[in-house]
Structure formats: C-alpha cells, structure tokens
Amino acid sequence: MAVVSRGFHGRGRRDRRLPPGQRDIGDGFPVLTAGPTPHTPLDEWDFVVQGQVDGLHRWTWEEFRALPHEPVTVDIHCVTSWSKFDTRWSGVAIDTLLDGVETAAEYVVAFSDGGYTTNLPLADLTEGQGWVVDTYEDEPLAPEHGGPARLLVPHLYFWKSAKWVRGLALTAFDEPGFWETFGYHDYGDPWREQRYAGD
Amino acid sequence: MPTTLDDLRGLFALDLTGAVLTCGGCGARTELGAHDLYPDAPALVVRCPACTAVVLRFGTGGGLLRLDLSGTRLLTVTAPDPSAG
Ligand SMILES: [Zn+2]
Numbered sequence: 258m259a260v261v262s263r264g265f266h267g268r269g270r271r272d273r274r275l276p277p278g279q280r281d282i283g284d285g286f287p288v289l290t291a292g293p294t295p296h297t298p299l300d301e302w303d304f305v306v307q308g309q310v311d312g313l314h315r316w317t318w319e320e321f322r323a324l325p326h327e328p329v330t331v332d333i334h335c336v337t338s339w340s341k342f343d344t345r346w347s348g349v350a351i352d353t354l355l356d357g358v359e360t361a362a363e364y365v366v367a368f369s370d371g372g373y374t375t376n377l378p379l380a381d382l383t384e385g386q387g388w389v390v391d392t393y394e395d396e397p398l399a400p401e402h403g404g405p406a407r408l409l410v411p412h413l414y415f416w417k418s419a420k421w422v423r424g425l426a427l428t429a430f431d432e433p434g435f436w437e438t439f440g441y442h443d444y445g446d447p448w449r450e451q452r453y454a455g456d
Numbered sequence: 457m458p459t460t461l462d463d464l465r466g467l468f469a470l471d472l473t474g475a476v477l478t479c480g481g482c483g484a485r486t487e488l489g490a491h492d493l494y495p496d497a498p499a500l501v502v503r504c505p506a507c508t509a510v511v512l513r514f515g516t517g518g519g520l521l522r523l524d525l526s527g528t529r530l531l532t533v534t535a536p537d538p539s540a541g
Contacts (some may be wrong), residue, residue: 289496289497290494290496290497291494291496291497291501292494292501292503292508292510293492293503293508371508372509372510372527436497436498436499438522438524439498439499439513439515439517439522439524440498440499440515440517440518440520440522441498453517453518454518455518
C-alpha cells in the first residue's frame with residue numbers, strides 16, 4: 258500500500274500546491290527591493306550566454322523578441338513565505354537560448370542589471386524548467402517585477418528567478434550568488450523548504 | 457610598529473558611521489551614513505549614491521555576522537587614539 262502524506266488528507270487542491278510554510282498571497286504580488294529599479298533602454302539591452310561556452314552568444318532586444326516564445330502558467334513560491342498560483346508568463350525557453358551552445362559546464366550564474374546574481378545547476382534550467390520571460394499576464398513585464406526580462410525557474414524559490422536578467426555565465430563550479438553568499442540556501446527547493454543554508 | 461591582525465579589532469570596535477568608502481565601481485568617496493540603504497532584504501544592502509553600485513552588504517542571519525566589502529575599493533576611518541597612528 259502506498260504511503261500517503263497525512264497532511265494532505267481532506268484538503269483542497271490548492272493546499273496540495275502549497276509547499277510547507279507557505280501561504281497563498283491571492284492577487285497580491287509583493288516586491289522585495291535591494292536596490293533601485295533599473296531602467297535600461299531597450300536599444301542598450303542585450304542578453305548574453307558566456308563563460309565556458311564556444312564563444313559569446315548575444316541577442317539584442319529585437320533579436321530576443323524574435324526568438325520563439327512560449328506561454329508558461331506556473332505557481333511561484335517566494336522564500337518570504339508567499340506563494341502565488343497560476344501566474345501567466347510568456348518568454349524564451351533556456352533550451353532555445355542554449356540550442357547549439359557547446360559547453361561542459363554544470364552550473365550557471367545568472368546576472369542582472371543592478372549587480373544581482375544567483376546560481377543554479379544548469380540541469381535545473383534545461384528540459385523545459387527555465388525561461389527568460391518578457392511578458393506577464395499579457396502585458397510587457399513591468400520594471401518592478403523585473404522587466405524588460407527576468408529569469409523564471411518556478412520549481413525553485415523565486416529569488417532564483419532573477420529580475421532584470423542580462424545573461425547567463427556557464428561555469429564548471431558552483432559559485433554562490435548575491436543572496437546565496439548571505440545565508441540563502443544554495444539550491445532553494447520550496448518543497449524541501451530549503452530557505453537557508455543548512456535547511 | 458608592524459600591523460597585525462589584532463589591529464583589526466580596533467577597526468571593528470569603531471563607530472563606522474563617519475567612515476568614508478571609496479566606491480569600487482565609480483571611485484566616488486562617500487561617508488558611510490550618506491549612502492543609499494536597502495534594509496528590506498535578507499541583508500542590509502548599501503549602495504553608492506553616485507552610481508548605485510553595491511559597496512557593502514551586512515547580514516546577521518543564522519547566527520553569523522557577514523560583511524561583504526567587495527564593492528568598496530578603500531575604507532578610511534579616523535583612528536580613535538592619535539598616538540595609535
Ligand atoms: Zn559608485
């Protein structure tokens with residue numbers, strides 16, 4: 258007989274979608290700020306894949322917009338304990354950006370305007386698990402939520418979904434990012450409640 | 457007198473509010489207290505008022521004090537005891 262987690266017994270579908278220690282924020286979408294909101298002009302914006310790759314891969318805003326986009330509807334989970342269900346985005350899959358990129362790297366550091374960085378295993382961005390999104394709820398992604406483009410990696414806590422993302426540095430070794438060096442968990446799986454180092 | 461690690465104790469016992477930080481990004485020299493502060497985060501983020509680069513981060517979570525000065529090129533503070541200089 259299968260072992261069923263008792264905490265889920267008799268609860269509605271939404272509770273089953275809520276990782277431990279999280280609450281449903283409903284229509285809210287709080288913004289945590291560690292700096293001024295960048296406003297990089299689109300004609301100066303680019304996105305690059307660099308590091309342990311065969312040369313630099315770069316897209317201007319127009320080139321990025323012309324890449325195949327796909328709709329993504331996902332639940333997101335912030336480490337500050339709110340979750341938001343069925344958020345609707347559109348963006349470019351990391352698989353598309355890495356198509357044809359030769360690399361032996363196993364890790365990624367995403368970097369952003371404003372100096373933010375976050376680290377992830379490369380395997381957590383590929384096979385339909387990560388996107389660079391430029392559209393939220395059918396509108397251009399607002400600057401306070403990371404526009405013109407942010408990373409979206411919904412299966413990890415939302416600090417991994419770097420706002421104002423400008424590129425991915427592929428690395429052979431894991432290099433902790435902006436908050437990971439300050440006590441946030443290196444991986445950040447909300448279902449294992451990996452909020453802080455040691456969790 | 458050679459400088460030793462023991463002298464670091466003197467530095468961190470000081471009130472650093474009047475310390476002057478030279479930004480590693482743009483080179484601006486600014487008193488610590490005149491920087492842009494972002495406390496609404498897992499650590500206090502201190503940014504250069506001239507170029508908005510992060511010059512200092514300080515965190516107290518998880519029973520650890522963490523200080524990141526990688527965005528500061530130079531920190532200068534007046535020695536409390538003139539004879540120490
Ligand atoms: Zn500066």
